[in-house]
Amino acid sequence: MSLLERLNNDMKQAMKNKEKDKLSVIRMVKASLQNEAIKLGTKELSENDELTVLSREVKQRKDSLHEFDKAGREDLVDKLRTELTFVELYLPKQLSEEELTEIVKETISDIGATSKADMGKVMAALMPKVKGKADGSLVNKLVQQHLS
Template structure:
């Protein structure tokens, strides 16, 4: 079942159960998926493309969460955190930090990276491997740590 089909199914369930907060978030993500399909001039998105859109939506919310917490807007922090929790359900299972460290080490060895100057090369090689399964900021931190040793 594709992400869009899952969202449609959950949307019907949320309407029946009158879960307005979840329904609003699901509709926003569904609209983003449809907009992406229009932008790419496709009838439907592939699984990877859907995952990219979902990851982008979550990243935007995490960025907002950070800004709202800096501005001490706890009302908005709670709202955005709930949206992130709703969307996390649709992501594939996240990799543990140990698994990520292993992938980072393997990728550094594959690319022959030896210093922080090679950071871009490592990041571009590693991101397709962990797409949707890890936060880019965590990957960036792990790669940076490994290259500075």
């Protein structure tokens, strides 16, 4: 089942169950996917494009969550946490820190990176492998740790 079909099914279920928050998030994600398809000039997005959109949605919410938390806006923080929970349901299973560390070590040895100067090369090779499965900031932190 494609992501769009899954979203449509979940949207119908949310309507039946009168889950306004979930319905709102699903509609936002669907709109983002449709906007991306229009931007790319295609009728259907590839799985990779869908992952990109979902990752962007998660990142936006995490960034906003951080800002609202700093400003002490607990009402908005709670709302965003709920939204984030719903969006993350559509992402693939996230890698654990141990699994991610193994992938980082493997990539560093494949490239032959030895110092922080090779950070860009490592990240360029690593990010496609973990796209949608790990937070970019965590990946960045682990690469820095292993290159120092």
